[in-house]
Amino acid sequence: MKKKNIIQKDLGTKLLRSLSVYGLALIVAFGLISIIIALLGFSVPEALKTLVTTSFKSAFGFQETIKKTIPLIFTTYAFTIPFMIKFFNIGAWGQMLFGGTVVAAVGLLIGNFGLPSFIMIPLLVIVGILAGGLWGWFAGFLKAKYDINPIISTIMLNFVAVLFVNFIATSPTFKDPLEGHPITRPLPSSATLGFFHGIPYSIIFAILAIIFVYILLKKAKLGYEITSVGYNLHSSQTYGINFQRTIMLTFLLGGALAGLGGALEVMNIHGKLIEGFAKTSGAQYGVFGILTSLVVAGSPTGVPIAAFFMAVLLVGADALQRTMQIPVEMVFLSQALIVLLIVIMRKKFEPNGGK
Secondary structure, three states: OHHHHHHHHHHHHHHHHHHHHHHHHHHHHHHHHHHHHHHOOOOHHHHHHHHHHHHHHOHHHHHHHHHHHHHHHHHHHHHHHHHOOOOOOOOHHHHHHHHHHHHHHHHHHOHHHOOOHHHHHHHHHHHHHHHHHHHHHHHHHHHHHHOOOHHHHHHHHHHHHHHHHHHHHHOOOOEOOOOOOOEEOOOOHHHOOOEEOOEEOHHHHHHHHHHHHHHHHHHOHHHHHHHHHHHOHHHHHHOOOOHHHHHHHHHHHHHHHHHHHHHHHHHHHHOOOEOOOOEEOOEEHHHHHHHHHHHOOOOHHHHHHHHHHHHHHHHHHHHHHHHOOOOOHHHHHHHHHHHHHHHHHHHHHOHHHHO
16 A cells, blocks of 8 residues: 555656646746737737637637647657657658548549448548558658668658649649649548538547557557667567567558548548648648657657647637737747747656656
């Protein structure tokens, strides 16, 4: 009983320390942003109120927050899983683009077959997972077999994915002849997901992804291997863990989740392939996924909460720009400051950097 009380006390102390780090980082970051807003001549109280409360003041604000949270969860996991073995997957954006683009092409090609929704939707979801997984696995393969830095390969693959989006969206086979922007024809209704009171049904897949990642990393053998490699590569290899296989699987999993996020954006939010579908507020979901992962120090269990917090800021940023003409870049700056301060304070105040 005494040992149990000691463990509970240690957990409580660690939680209190972590909350203090996050709280202090938020206070400092918002303080600095408030100074900049005041120097620009805007009302600081009104700006902060708009930034923080827009997501909760109306049903529309909350719905928009959920719409942004869902793809953020997928791109954050895409970075977090390889990050657990000390590698950077900068390609979540490209993996999201590739997954969504392949889904749009396949959906339009087989749309004339008249397949029902219970076949089309699972089929396209699997296609998105496989496409994104392939795009991520390729970077892991290049590292495992040829020691090519994944930062380089994933960034290069991002550019290929961008060009692939344009190729499909402007191809005579798929493009919408009435649009000037690169946009495909709408997917058949049997290939699209709907909404429940403004909330996209893709949230179901996000919840399933959260459960899947938790079980995989906490209960499965592969999760143990990923954790072991992340803690000590040489020791894990000594005990028989195949590092090359592990790195390829982590990038495969990360890419698969990002590809699923792209597929759901095409199938649920847009109903067609649109150039720029993997961006929000003018910036890539992949970049926001990296920031979100760094907020929780690469901890998969904290991803959903951090993703929702980032989405709240993004919705607030759109409202600031729309109602007060404050540039959205101000919120990007605040997010960068929050991440930077959390990382610095975690390193300074928490044992082992918060791990």
